[in-house]
Amino acid sequence: MPQFRIPGPLRRLSDGQTTVDVEATDLANAIDALDARYPGFKDRLLDENGELRQFVNVYLNDEDVRLGAGLAVKVHEKDEISIVPAVAGGRRA
């Protein structure tokens, strides 16, 4: 089944898990499934209109979904979904 890769800054939401398998057919319901198991991800990834936030990227394998079909993109067995938030270590946020 498709697998999320959870980045360091968000692992406190996933009990420290670096990967999470989900049952889903598209990215939108993959995020729903992730949030159902580890609440908080949906709020981190989507804005109040249900669109991907501008400072978090989601990659399906090595492609940025924002530049493709977005949340409607189909996900398949063995697909890797990477959450890539903007990070900047060099100052107090």
Added chain:
Amino acid sequence: MVPAKSLTPDQVARYARHLILPEVGGAGQRKLLGSSVLILGAGGLGSPASMYLAAAGVGKIGIVDFDVVDASNLQRQLLHGHDDIGRPKVGSAADTLRSLNPDVEVVAINEHLNSETAMRIFAPYDIIVDGTDNFPTRYLANDAAHFLGKPLVHGSIFRFEGRLALFDSAKGTGCYRCLFPEPPPPGSVQSCAEAGVFGVLPGIIGSMMAFETIKYLLDIGRPMIGRYLLFEGEDMSFRELKLRQNKACPLCGENPTVHSLIDYEAWCGTPAMEPSEARAS
């Protein structure tokens, strides 16, 4: 860049390991000696980046920072030593780089980098290396490099993870805004001061920034253009994602709306590179 005319006997000895590499050779070494690189930040990333570039014989290295050395820097910022605590970072950085290689012209720029100063500070250099790792300066550097048509080496670190890319956005490669159209709201992202940083991590990412800079200057191999490298230190693993130009990018897309530098501190909701806060890079 204007290649140096010829190598002195001392330079032939110093750069011997470069000279025997066909990809560098005498022509490449002279080109490096005629090149100029601006390093933003004399911190964790700027330390290894500037030190390797100096050792490699980049002829002119500018380094800009407005901070002073703090004890908490010394776990990873190798430009500075214990006796430098309290000194302006660019002072100890310049001393270290000059002692590494007297061939290098080191320009210490003890200035606040902002929308008023960036274009002037960037203009004399061939390539910009962003080691500041904070959002206002990152977007400022991205935009200023784009407007000046200069390549920009991007690096970032957080805890055990690092990122690397090379933007040459005036040539259509995509830019940081293509990747992240907007900065996160203030307070939503932890800094290294809050979350910590593994001391060797900036050594790895900063060294790769120097590596990509030299590759770009000498046109060696395949640059990190259109590619976004993620390093995960806990697994000691690297992954590469595609970085494409976003047609909707407000800076380098089809219908740009950003035509000049803006107030990045206001846009990001926080000040950039304040002396007391830039320490964690």
